[in-house]
Amino acid sequence: MxxxxxxxxxxxxxxxxxxxxxxxxxxxxxxxxxxxxxxxxxxxxxxxxxxxxxxxxxxxxxxxxxxxxxxxxxxxxxxxxxxxxxxxxxxxxxxxxxxxxxxxxxxxxxxxxxxxxxxxVPTLEQDLAAEPDSGIPIVQKLLEVAQLQELLAGEQPRISGYCHHALDVAHIATPSVLADALLQEDALTAEGAVNLLRWPAIGLELYRTPYGGTDEGGRLAMAGWVIEEPPFAGMGLVPNATETIREYKIDGIGLPHGAEIVELAADGKERTQARYDADHGRWLMVADA
The missing domain is CATH 3.40.1350 (Trna Endonuclease; Chain: A, domain 1)
Structure with a gap:
């Protein structure tokens, strides 16, 4: 050629x-x-x-x-x-x-x-190795109302499931658009807002990129480790073909000091609701929230 x-x-x-x-x-x-x-x-x-x-x-x-x-x-x-x-x-x-x-x-x-x-979709460890000056990545998780209440009430909370790279959705300032992009429309509140748990991903090896499939054959073909029900795609991205949002699977990780609960309101403004005090194992409500 x-x-x-x-x-x-x-x-x-x-x-x-x-x-x-x-x-x-x-x-x-x-x-x-x-x-x-x-x-x-x-x-x-x-x-x-x-x-x-x-x-x-x-x-x-x-x-x-x-x-x-x-x-x-x-x-x-x-x-x-x-x-x-x-x-x-x-x-x-x-x-x-x-x-x-x-x-x-x-x-x-x-x-x-x-x-x-x-x-x-490299792992977070590979991303940092490729760009060592990029710093600790920030991840976040969309919270349903019940999850928010449980998180605030618990002591020394541990987080499991999926979170995503905050950088990949930084351009989205509308709650409904963000919920749609993450396929989590049920996270919208009655006021049309969403609540986000946001924190620095300390201990990058704990944030595993979910390569896999919807059955054993798909997992093996992907040389992956995760089997999930559809619409899971197994490529390390939120299963939304119109978006490129990296996601990570976590299992019982403790939140670091300074983790935040942030409300993205219907007007597109972010308001920090609470910050986690890891020294005392409790959430501190932000006065002007």
Missing amino acids: QAPSAFEKRLQEAHGRQDLTTCLTLLRYADFACPVTDAAARGDERIAWPTFLGADRVWVVVYTSAEAMREATGDAVRHFRVLSLVELAAGWPDPRWGLAVNPGLEPSFLLEPGTVARLA
């Missing part, structure tokens, strides 16, 4: 010297051309994942550029949508499917689903 871009030239060079680590790093941050049929481009049919059946699994097809796509298809495919790896992961159709990058060209790559998930 003639390299039509600087990115593809770097990818070719890394592949030529058999530097798989660099290849995967380049692919992690790439934008891909995902083929779209003429009918879908006209709006006559729904956009579907372009696939082919291999010897052991179905493969989703993407290319590293529009030029690569046209070269591989003999100019038969003209339309495409641009997707990053994390956007591909957010809408991933099946935990058993893999990703074929540049099939029919050189270089090309076949990435198993577990590889796609781990490239698209």
Whole structure:
């Protein structure tokens, strides 16, 4: 393949010297051309994942550029949508499917689903290793009213279930939009607000990225550790194809000093309701809340 871009030239060079680590790093941050049929481009049919059946699994097809796509298809495919790896992961159709990058060209790559998930959504430990100056990540959990009352009443609270990366929803200032993005509409209060438990993720190994599937076969295909009921996607993201929100599974972790309960009101303003005093094992209500 003639390299039509600087990115593809770097990818070719890394592949030529058999530097798989660099290849995967380049692919992690790439934008891909995902083929779209003429009918879908006209709006006559729904956009579907372009696939082919291999010897052991179905493969989703993407290319590293529009030029690569046209070269591989003999100019038969003209339309495409641009997707990053994390956007591909957010809408991933099946935990058993893999990703074929540049099939029919050189270089090309076949990435198993577990590889796609781990490239698209690294663990918190890997994130910090890649960007050591980024500091301790902040995570948060949407609370239903009953959970809020239980949290405030308990001593030395421990948190289990799922939380998400606060940075990924920092742009959302509307409670209903946030609840919809996290598929937690029942967290809305009668006043149209949501309550958030927010805290620094101290002890990153306790915040495990939930790779897996909805059954044992899906878990094995993803080389993961979690089995959950649908709509769980097993790619380390909230199962909402229109969002890219990283989530983490936690099991009985203690809250650190300074954890906060924050109300995001219907007017879009955040109001801190309480802060956790780990020294005394109690919540301190904020006077102006």
